Amino acid sequence: MNVSIRSRFIVAAALGAVLSAQAPPLASQEAGGSVQGTVIDGSTKQPLANAQVSIVGTRSGALTNSAGVYRIPGVTAGQVEVRVRLIGYAPTTKSATVSEGQTADVDFSVSQSAISLTDVVVTGTGGAVEERKLGNTVAKVDLTDIQFAPISSPSEVLQGRVPGVASLPSGGLTGEGARIRIRGNASLSQSNEAIVYIDGVRADNGGGIGDPTLIGTGGAAPSRLDDIDPESIDKIEILKGAAAATLYGTEASNGVIQIFTKRGEAGPPRWTLRAERSASKFPDRIKPQTGFARTQAQADLLSEFYGQDIAPFEIIEKNLETRLQETGFANALSGSVAGGTQAATYYVSGRFYDEDGPFTAEKVFEGSPFTSFLKDVARDENRLYQGTANINLFPRDNLRFSFRTLYTDRHGEFPGNNNNIYAPFTLAQFGKPEAADCTESAVESPGICEGSGDEFGNGAFSTVREALLDRYSQDVTHFNGVMSAAFTPITELTFDATFGVDNVNARSVDFLPFGNAVDNFSARNPNGERTIDNTNTQNITLDSKLTWSRDLTPAITSSFVFGGQGFITRRQISGIYNFDFPGPGLEIVEAGGTDDTINERFVKVVNAGVFAQEQLGFGDWVFATVGARYDKNSAFGEEAGGELYPKASISLVPSDRAGWSSGILTTLRLRAAYGKSGRQPGAFDKFTTFEALASDFGAGLVPSNLGNPALKPEISTEIEVGTELGLFQDKVGLQVTYWDRNVNDALVLKQFAPSGGFIDRQLANVGKLSANGWEVGLNSFIVNRPNFSFDVFANGAYLKQEVVSLGGAPPLKVGGSYPRYRNFLIEGFAPGALFGAKLLAPCSSYGNPTQDAKGGCLASGQLPYDVDRNGTPDTEADLLAIFADPARMAALLPAGLTSLNPLRADDDLDGDFLDHFLGKPYPDWQGGFGGNIRFLQNFRLSTLFEYKAGNYKVTNLTDAFRQANPLIGRNIRRVTEAEAAILNPAASPQAKLAAAKEWLTAKALSPYDGLNQNGDGDFLRWRELSVTYSAPQRLASILRARDASLTFGVRNLALWTKYDGTDPESNAVGRGGGEGGTDENFLDAVDAFGFPLSRRFSFALRLNY
Structure with missing residues (x-):
């Protein structure tokens, strides 16, 4: 760690000198007389702490203590104006006569005020001026008012x-x-x-x-x-x-x-x-990483790694990022x-x-x-x-x-x-529990390798x-x-x-x-x-x-x-x-x-x-x-x-x-x-x-x-x-x-x-x-x-x-x-x-489909899929028929969700599928x-x-990757469950259809950039x-x-x-x-x-x- 030891010593020494030596007050501070008194709330009659009391036109002043008491020594003898200021109260001024060597008592009873136009500001004004004289706003934050707030910067x-x-x-x-x-x-x-x-x-x-x-x-x-x-x-x-x-x-x-x-x-x-x-x-805001074994052999290896019984297509859930x-x-x-x-x-x-x-x-x-x-x-x-x-x-x-x-x-x-x-936290969120292994060494304890190994299941x-x-x-x-x-x-x-x-x-x-x-x-x-x-x-x-x-x-x-x-x-x-x-x-x-x-x-x-x-x-x-x-x-x-x-x-x-x-x-x-x-x-x-x-x-x-x-x-x-x-x-x-x-x-x-x-x-x-x-x-x-x-x-x-x-x-x-x-x-x-892709939408969602959906839209009962590649959006019945036929599944969806590509919209029919307005980032x-x-x-x-x-x-790019990318994602539970249903031969056609519908809400990244990656930020x-x-x-x-x-x-x-x-x-x-x-x-x-x-x-x- 390359830190200037000398500069630290200088700062520490200066601070130590200041905070360790009580310098005696100068004699001139006690020349003249003194002004003292209390400051109370005019309504409650309670003392007010940290009120700033000053002698107008001089540099003399003091703060009240917790009992509302103040004392200002060294005040020049004669007629003086004493002013009190405190955030949330109207400024108040009183006259007093100070005699040489004597103390004048000046007490204040001040009224609360939610607005103060007499505050003096200097920024952008050319000089000190009361706020009421300005035609523009000058925002102010007085740190005395928030001195007890949990603030560090x-x-x-x-x-x-x-x-x-x-x-x-x-x-x-x-x-x-x-x-x-x-x-x-x-x-x-x-x-x-x-x-x-x-x-x-x-x-x-x-x-x-x-x-x-x-x-x-x-x-x-x-x-x-x-x-x-x-x-x-x-x-x-x-x-x-x-x-x-x-x-x-x-x-x-x-x-x-x-x-x-x-x-x-x-x-x-x-x-x-x-x-x-x-x-x-x-806070606990990160979704757990999920996955599943695709074969019995993989399930056996994962059972050994995690120290628990795992079956094929059973969802594994881990909070990998908590280790960081x-x-x-x-x-x-x-x-x-x-x-x-x-x-x-x-x-x-x-x-x-x-x-x-x-x-x-x-x-x-x-x-x-x-x-x-x-x-x-x-x-x-x-x-x-x-x-x-x-x-x-x-x-x-x-x-x-x-x-x-x-x-x-x-x-x-x-x-x-x-x-x-x-980045380690990024890679932890990329983690795929089904890809974790200790093949470079051996399992020492559940989820931990005794030497080299991929404990988080990082694919890249x-x-x-x-x-x-x-x-x-x-x-x-x-x-x-x-x-x-x-x-x-x-x-x-x-x-x-x-x-x-x-x-x-x-x-x-x-x-x-x-x-x-x-x-x-x-x-x-x-x-x-x-x-x-x-x-x-x-x-x-x-x-x-x-x-x-x-x-x-x-x-x-x-x-x-x-x-x-x-x-x-x-x-x-x-x-x-x-x-x-x-x-x-x-x-x-x-x-x-x-x-x-x-x-x-x-x-x-x-x-x-x-x-x-x-x-x-x-x-x-x-x-x-x-x-x-x-x-x-x-x-x-x-x-x-x-x-x-x-x-x-x-x-x-x-x-x-x-x-x-x-x-x-x-x-x-x-x-x-x-x-x-x-x-x-x-x-x-x-x-x-x-x-x-x-x-x-x-x-x-x-x-x-x-x-x-x-x-x-x-x-x-x-x-x-x-x-x-x-x-x-x-x-x-x-x-x-x-x-x-x-x-x-x-x-x-x-x-x-x-x-x-x-x-x-x-x-x-x-x-x-x-x-x-x-x-x-x-x-x-x-x-x-x-x-x-x-x-x-x-x-x-x-x-x-x-x-x-x-x-x-x-x-x-x-x-x-x-x-x-x-x-x-x-x-x-x-x-x-924000501009990007959107899916083919029902014609009923457009006010004027002919004008607003030039690239096409969905008729009643259709979904934005064309799995059988016949040029017409599929209906639920079409998909159920495919999901019920293992041979057609193997031919049309060989990679599961990766092969299940929804239809994109092109509302203005300009050939650009990524020019749909998706919102604004503020x-x-x-x-x-x-x-x-x-x-x-x-x-x-x-x-x-x-x-x-x-x-x-x-833009929720985190979940876009974790939902859609097959190598470093697909590790959010709802997507993992959908992928397991599509790949599991024992899953019913209805379960596969439900998975296909879920995929419509998760598909993201190229060539669907912008799709399913923007959330309401309120x-x-x-x-x-x-x-x-x-x-x-x-x-x-x-x-x-x-x-x-x-x-x-x-x-x-x-x-x-x-x-x-x-x-x-x-x-x-x-x-x-x-x-x-x-x-x-x-x-x-x-x-x-x-x-x-x-x-x-x-x-x-x-x-x-």
């Missing part, structure tokens, strides 16, 4: 909480990341990932395991977003589209995610310690300290996370003579060392300097997985044990640092500047040792192979702006922003591959017996833009904003020039007008926004390029990319309208948004005339996409009593997408030439829509709902459910459940803590779905590198031999000092 934070934002997991292996999609897809060929900022600095939003052309597990891959310590995050702001993200210019058309880390406040050190232990298991499962465990330790003075504040945190997931290889090697290989077997592990430091300096009241560093050292290991023929590629010796690992160091300054020479004017760097070094390795064919079966490099990929990604950010805020008249305010922003993105990839080691113990590429295969790439993209924005306020309830950004990008063609992105919005808050009165409608806001944003082509797409060619005559060049000097960015234009309603004294909050997006000049791979020698397709700005949707969010406080309170939330997002035009290009198939993937980009359909609706229950004063129960529903199809998942006990002050004080809590949590507790496959959220492609392309963008909802999402149970102790 930022990807999990985003699941189910924000309408229109989808965090898409790909499987259940530990360390797997998620793809993030905001309002669907805004590009056909470029990345559809939102851009990510951390405290104003552009961060790597990719992931994956190396260059997919060189290395890849088959699906499972980490996300760089999950390198961030969730304990260090204060809040997340999300811009959902071009109407909100205009000021971010090129690349922002898919939305913006900005993460804000925690900061310190003036006051004594405040410490937080947290320890967690968790366990995880895969165990209970996984994880430990997490984190700590932080925050505090400071009026001159400087600090926040420092560290976290160690170590998980060994629920996948295991040990069971397959136990008791075998191959235990010496255990050091090389595949594992699923995720280990992180994370540190964050945030320092703010205030040399003058009008000058601030900020410095923040974030560092992660991460090690992960993964087995091969998903649609990978050499490799045995499971051999596949377990293929080991993938990745080591990552991720640094993100920022320096920023703000200077306010006069009250109305502020200069801001930010400089930051995000640097990721990732080393990925695929190692298969010498002698891996331990069962004498695998032909995949039995002498071993090794692949190494080194990827360095660097993002440099420079941002500066001027904000001029003033009152034009007593009723009209103005806020003008002007600035510039630049990015430099560099990525360097180098890799090497070799195989055929001369002997055991050699684990370096150079030891391979062949010529090294070397890969190297370098990409650099520079983007620079200037922006301006003016916001006018009228009467403090009408706000209008106009602005624009002009961008130049190194990926733009020479003829394209720059690009201008305008924006405009309006927000009206009638409830803020003087004299507003309504018994039911307490708060009302109406808003609308318009904006444009873009997505640039790849760094080299504009250039005419050639590739090197090796030949017997020496090196040469061949044409590669045609090039296009007019290449320009895709332009996304979005309109957004909506409203916020606060009902019943803001006890109920409702947000509704409608949005409409059109993408013009979409980049499409188009074939140009090959006569010039360039045969590869070239990107061109010829496409068009459209999308629209609704987003709804509801928050409500149902009950609020001293010993019991209950609040609920719900959100939903409706999405409709369409490929309007491909600019003359033919339909584009996703997944290349691989016929099993049936996702396409076709004009007039949703992107990634739902109409998705969202989440849940609530919080507080009871017995010290207990809190929180829960979150997530759902997807409506015209949602998942689901409801109980995503989170947690119960927290907050200890009374008298118990917390035993540990000398300000407060203490113990939380029991469960993640992915239950799943309700009609989907019959492994998991409706499983996806064969996995996280990917975030670089775009049709596969990453549109190969969605493909369940192909992946792991179901694991169920995780956790206990966590949190102590605050």
Whole structure:
């Protein structure tokens, strides 16, 4: 395991220093006077913990403890404004007079509020501004509100909480990341990932395991977003589209995610310690493997192998994949300290996370003579060392300097997985119980060989044990640092500047040792192979702006922003591959017996833009904003020039007008926004390029990319309208948004005339996409009593997408030439829509058979078979006659089900049997709902459910293979029973007819691609459940803590779905590198031999000092 020991030592030493030494408070902290008091709920009169109390206009503040008590020392003597904020409550401010050396008592009684328009946001606004002044939505996730949720990564934070934002997991292996999609897809060929900022600095939003052309597990891959310590995050702001993200210019058309880390406040050190232990298991979602003996001789061998009596045509059922499962465990330790003075504040945190997931290889090697290989077997592990430091300096009241560093050292290991023929879990599901044997050695115990053998009954590629010796690992160091300054020479004017760097070094390795064919079966490099990929990604950010805020008249305010922003993105990839080691113990590429295969790439993209924005306020309830950004990008063609992105919005808050009165409608806001944003082509797409060619005559060049000097960015234009309603004294909050997006000049791979020698397709700005949707969010406080309170939330997002035009290009198939993937980009359909085969259907199922079934249909009583090959579909009577005649059976169906080929439909009579629309791989609706229950004063129960529903199809490629393929499938019970009935001479004709009808629902794969492999993907998942006990002050004080809590949590507790496959959220492609392309963008909802999402149970102790 190649992990940087030095970097770990640095992180551990820094964390140890922070968490072991109690620095005495500076004398200046106690200068002046103090403010103290309690914060209680205005209705129940109960104390409120973790309320943020601050002195307005200063850096002094404190959090309330479990008794609702706070104390702020070092407050300058004089008249001050004290403000309290707490999620779910309306902000409240009180005045107080502080005397030198004295303590002022300021108590608060605050009211619950399900809607807050006074929250300050900064993402996409040009500067800090109240949400009520914006014409667009800025979604927010405050991690204080979910600090007790069973969450271990930022990807999990985003699941189910924000309408229109989808965090898409790909499987259940530990360390797997998620793809993030905001309002669907805004590009056909470029990345559809939102851009990510951390405290104003552009961060790597990719992931994956190396260059997919060189290395890849088959699906499972980490996300760089999950390198961030969730304990260090204060809040997340999300811009959902071009109407909100205009000021971010090129690349922002898919939305913006900005993460804000925690900061310190003036006051004594405040410490937080947290320890967690968790366990995880895969749910029982995999269908057992089944088979049967075809002869008595085979039955006798199987009886010996399994240690039980087995008769011919008797169904054998085994759960083979359970030998690859165990209970996984994880430990997490984190700590932080925050505090400071009026001159400087600090926040420092560290976290160690170590998980060994629920996948295991040990069971397959136990008791075998191959235990010496255990050091090389595949594992699923995720280990992180994370540190964050945030320092703010205030040399003058009008000058601030900020410095923040974030560092992660991460090690992960993964087995091969998903649609990978050499993946152990895939091969276990391919297992055929009737094909298992120990012919290479002998039977040691039921189902176990004493040496080499095929215990899983693998018919091709490799045995499971051999596949377990293929080991993938990745080591990552991720640094993100920022320096920023703000200077306010006069009250109305502020200069801001930010400089930051995000640097990721990732080393990925695929190692298969010498002698891996331990069962004498695998032909995949039995002498071993090794692949190494080194990827360095660097993002440099420079941002500066001027904000001029003033009152034009007593009723009209103005806020003008002007600035510039630049990015430099560099990525360097180098890799090497070799195989055929001369002997055991050699684990370096150079030891391979062949010529090294070397890969190297370098990409650099520079983007620079200037922006301006003016916001006018009228009467403090009408706000209008106009602005624009002009961008130049190194990926733009020479003829394209720059690009201008305008924006405009309006927000009206009638409830803020003087004299507003309504018994039911307490708060009302109406808003609308318009904006444009873009997505640039790849760094080299504009250039005419050639590739090197090796030949017997020496090196040469061949044409590669045609090039296009007019290449320009895709332009996304979005309109957004909506409203916020606060009902019943803001006890109920409702947000509704409608949005409409059109993408013009979409980049499409188009074939140009090959006569010039360039045969590869070239990107061109010829496409068009459209999308629209609704987003709804509801928050409500149902009950609020001293010993019991209950609040609920719900959100939903409706999405409709369409490929309007491909600019003359033919339909584009996703997944290349691989016929099993049936996702396409076709004009007039949703992107990634499914097309494939269907069977000849009854004429009665068509509205107009003559028009809609030009290729024919079934008359009453006919089945889609022509077993006797007379050109007419068979009836049940025809089939019964064949099944009753052994001679005809032998002649017409010599291979059983393999010979029983149903009739395919060709409704449009164009000769293409695979062009029938089968559905789309994303739902109409998705969202989440849940609530919080507080009871017995010290207990809190929180829960979150997530759902997807409506015209949602998942490609169940796992069962398609297991149903139809005679070599590596036919091992699902209903198909096994059908095949046994067809082949069993003793089975009745009626039983064979029933088997033939069952086969109509199971036949799949070529030349029936798409048939019987798509299932309804609608689901409801109980995503989170947690119960927290907050200890009374008298118990917390035993540990000398300000407060203490113990939380029991469960993640992915239950799943309700009609989907019959492994998991409706499983996806064969996995996280990917975030670089775009049709596969990453549109190969969605493909369940192909992946792991179901694991169920995780956790206990966590949190102590605050």
